[in-house]
Amino acid sequence: MTRTLITGATKGIGRALAHALAADGHTITAVARTEQALKSLMEELDGPHDYLTADLATPSGLRDITAALKARPYDLLVNNAGLGHSGSFASSDLDQVQAAIRLNCEAVVTLAHAFLAAARPGAALVNVSSTLAFTPKPDQAVYSATKAFVTSFSEALWYEQKAHGVYVLGLCPGPTTTRPGLHADTPSALVQSPEAVAATALTALRERRHPTVASGRANTLFTTVARLIPRRTGLRLLAEG
Secondary structure, rough: OOOEEEOOOOOOOHHHHHHHHHHHOOOEEEEEOOHHHHHHHHHHOOOOOEEEEEOOHHHHHHHHHHHHHOOOOOOOEEEOOOOOOOOHHHHOOOHHHHHHHHHHHHHHHHHHHHHHHHHHOOEEEEEEOOOHOOOOOOHHHHHHHHHHHHHHHHHHHHHHHHHHOOOOEEEEOOOOOOOOOOOOOOOHHOOOOOHHHHHHHHHHHHOOOOOOEEEOHHHHHHHHHHOOOOOHHHHHHHHOO
C-alpha cells in the first residue's frame, strides 16, 4: 500500500492528482481548507482514503499537517497547495502577498522537512511549481518568484536525496484550466487540463529520472527557450504577451 498525502487536494491539479494516484493504487490523505470539499472528494475516490482540514497559510494549519507527517510514515508527499497573486506589486495588498509567500514557500519547506526526515528508500516528494519558475513575469512578480524558489529547492533536494533512495520532483505545469474561461487569451498549445498535468506527474514518478519536469511538449519547449534567451528579453516577451 502506497500512502500519499496531497495538499490543495480538492481543486485543479491537486484534485486530478488525487484521482490519478488513487486509481494507481495509492491510499490518499487529502488536505485542504474546506471540509465539505474534502468530503465530496472522499465520495469520488470511494476507498480507504482520509482527509485533514487545514489552512497551510496559517501557523496552526501548518503545525497540524507537520504533526500528521511525523505521526505515521508516508510514501509520497505532494506539495500542491499554492496561491496565485496578480497585479502591480506596489499597489498590492501586502497581507495577500505575504500569505502567498507563506503558502508557496514556507509551507513547502516545512512539510518537505517533516516528510524527508522520516522518508524511507523508495519514497518520493513532489513539489508543484510552474513554468514561470524559469522567467519572471511582470504583474505576477511574487508568484513567479515563489515558483523559482520551489524549483531551485526541489532540484537541490533531488541531488541530496539520491543517496537515500528518495526521489524529489519539481513539477512545472504551464497554464492549466483549473476553472472555466481561465487562460482564454493564452495560446492553446500551452494550456493543459489538470488531468494532463497529473498524467505527466505519474510518468515522472514511475521513471524517476529528472529533478524538474514541465508538463506537455509546448511547455517543455518554453522552459528550454526561457533558459537560453537573455532574461530581459524574456521579461519583455511575457509582459507584452
